[in-house]
Amino acid sequence: MTSPRSGAVRRRHEGDAHRRRIDCDRSSNHLTMRPTLKFAVLVAVFAPANVALAAGSGVFDLEIGDSERKGRQVQVVLDGITDTVSGELLTPRELVERLADTRVLLIGEDHTDMDFHRVQARVLEELHRTGREVMIGLEMYPYTRQAVLDEWSDGSLTEEEFVESSGWYENWGYRWDYYRRIFLFARDNGIPMFGVNIPRDHVRTVRTKGFEGLSAEQAAHMPETVNTDSDEHRQLFRAYFAEDDALHAAISDEQWEGMFRAQCTWDAAMGWNAQMALERHGGDDAIMVVLIGAGHVTYGLGAERQIAHAFDGRISSLVPVPIRDGDNQPVHEVRASYADFIWGVPPETAPMYPSLGVSLMGAVGSSPTSVIQVSDDSVAQRAGIRVGDVLLQLDQSELDSSVALNKRMAGYDWGDSAVLQFERDGEVRTLYLHFRRVPPETHNERERE
CATH class of the missing domain: 3.40.50.11550 (Rossmann fold)
Known part of the structure; x- marks a missing residue:
């Protein structure tokens, strides 16, 4: 005690x-x-x-x-x-x-x-x-x-x-x-x-x-x-x-x-x-x-x-x-x-609201929005985001922290799309995100593999 x-x-x-x-x-x-x-x-x-x-x-x-x-x-x-x-x-x-x-x-x-x-x-x-x-x-x-x-x-x-x-x-x-x-x-x-x-x-x-x-x-x-x-x-x-x-x-x-x-x-x-x-x-x-x-x-x-x-x-x-x-x-x-x-x-097959599916470096590093983990079957993984990418903008909104990302994500629903700007190996790139869920049977099939 x-x-x-x-x-x-x-x-x-x-x-x-x-x-x-x-x-x-x-x-x-x-x-x-x-x-x-x-x-x-x-x-x-x-x-x-x-x-x-x-x-x-x-x-x-x-x-x-x-x-x-x-x-x-x-x-x-x-x-x-x-x-x-x-x-x-x-x-x-x-x-x-x-x-x-x-x-x-x-x-x-x-x-x-x-x-x-x-x-x-x-x-x-x-x-x-x-x-x-x-x-x-x-x-x-x-x-x-x-x-x-x-x-x-x-x-x-x-x-x-x-x-x-x-x-x-x-x-x-x-x-x-x-x-x-x-x-x-x-x-x-x-x-x-x-x-x-x-x-x-x-x-x-x-x-x-x-x-x-x-x-x-x-x-x-x-x-x-x-x-x-x-x-x-x-x-x-x-x-x-x-x-x-x-x-x-x-x-x-x-x-x-x-x-x-x-x-x-x-x-x-x-x-x-x-x-x-x-x-x-x-x-x-x-x-x-x-x-x-x-x-x-x-x-x-x-x-x-x-x-x-x-x-x-x-x-x-x-x-x-x-x-x-x-x-x-x-x-x-x-x-x-x-x-x-x-x-x-009931079991939850997907969250009620979309998330990007990444973990960011935060205050521990010099790049707070550097990706340190990408979840399996997430929106980010399916879009091609990798560990080490640095997120810069989401639909032209600046991303300087996980708080900024959470605030911006609150405006999306399943079925929406967004434009993500990020940096990889010193080069600024752009890709499209599609907020779509993965069917439960897809998860089950991958677990059996």
């Missing part, structure tokens, strides 16, 4: 009881369950990027977590909600009834799977329907960006103004449209939203230098404790990578440990900030619904484990489970300790 705030100034929560919200500048660790994002983890070791976890079916069936449930499985039913304690199938309304005494509800997500966000929205809508006081905790914003979330909740900003002034693409990067339904519902129904993350550079310091490397200013933003002592959590963290994955050979034990420290720090910070917001701004019956990556929720080893010792209330978890995994294998059951409730969703 580590106390990253030892010798540091007490946190802002203790001197601002008169404030209506916690002032909040965000970090985002992109925890997803998509195999094509495995390379991002390697980037996270060497660059100031964030960890992206990718899960195969093995992660669904680990004998870890709650001792009373880890020895058995429960069924995954498409569009059904399973109570993993009793094994009963529930409707959304019945789920909300079982959450009557829950104060913190952690809902895990795959950031680019719209069915995960649909589940989140349905739970929020049902909770609000009961008349219960609902609060929303958001992974994509640090607590230091709270003022702009208040402006959104107050109706002071249009969508366009909020996306721009909140630094959506700087803080997050995933397309606004994935979360639009949730944000509009919250604003239109007076549901307050809270940033629960911490600034990205603080977590990067923990990863590269350890807790002792935090400055006094950084330590003041940290939760009271960060627990890095769980062997089961280490087992889960490692399980996100296949044994024959090249990452195992590329990452040293010291780097693994740094990544794990960062993961625990994110878990603890988001759990702590959600708890503080609930205790300071919620009524006796309020429920804080925290929308975070599934890797922070599963098996109760993430945010829940970090705050359970200090939180006097029930914490529940809900994680959608696709009925096919990232390797296109059917998922009929998961370990009962995976989450308190699971919601069966």
Whole structure:
């Protein structure tokens, strides 16, 4: 059990009881369950990027977590909600009834799977329907960006103004449209939203230098404790990578440990900030619904484990489970300790919105838009983009960072085309991009080869 705030100034929560919200500048660790994002983890070791976890079916069936449930499985039913304690199938309304005494509800997500966000929205809508006081905790914003979330909740900003002034693409990067339904519902129904993350550079310091490397200013933003002592959590963290994955050979034990420290720090910070917001701004019956990556929720080893010792209330978890995994294998059951409730969703064959399918160098190099990875079957690969190419313009819009690329990509839909200007071997070139999906059967055929 580590106390990253030892010798540091007490946190802002203790001197601002008169404030209506916690002032909040965000970090985002992109925890997803998509195999094509495995390379991002390697980037996270060497660059100031964030960890992206990718899960195969093995992660669904680990004998870890709650001792009373880890020895058995429960069924995954498409569009059904399973109570993993009793094994009963529930409707959304019945789920909300079982959450009557829950104060913190952690809902895990795959950031680019719209069915995960649909589940989140349905739970929020049902909770609000009961008349219960609902609060929303958001992974994509640090607590230091709270003022702009208040402006959104107050109706002071249009969508366009909020996306721009909140630094959506700087803080997050995933397309606004994935979360639009949730944000509009919250604003239109007076549901307050809270940033629960911490600034990205603080977590990067923990990863590269350890807790002792935090400055006094950084330590003041940290939760009271960060627990890095769980062997089961280490087992889960490692399980996100296949044994024959090249990452195992590329990452040293010291780097693994740094990544794990960062993961625990994110878990603890988001759990702590959600708890503080609930205790300071919620009524006796309020429920804080925290929308975070599934890797922070599963098996109760993430945010829940970090705050359970200090939180006097029930914490529940809900994680959608696709009925096919990232390797296109059917998922009929998961370990009962995976989450308190699971919601069966369809497998995603392609994201709802197009992406280029590249990873960029970012701040680690002299050319931030230099391509360091091209995903298989991506728009970029099919267009002929290679590792080492430097992206310059997309439809005449300058590309000087991944943020600029994300903003520009938000204007495209499947079926659109664009003109990409890039540099290769010192020569400026141009090619046409066609945003077209690859049929699922094509993926399956290539996997069998």
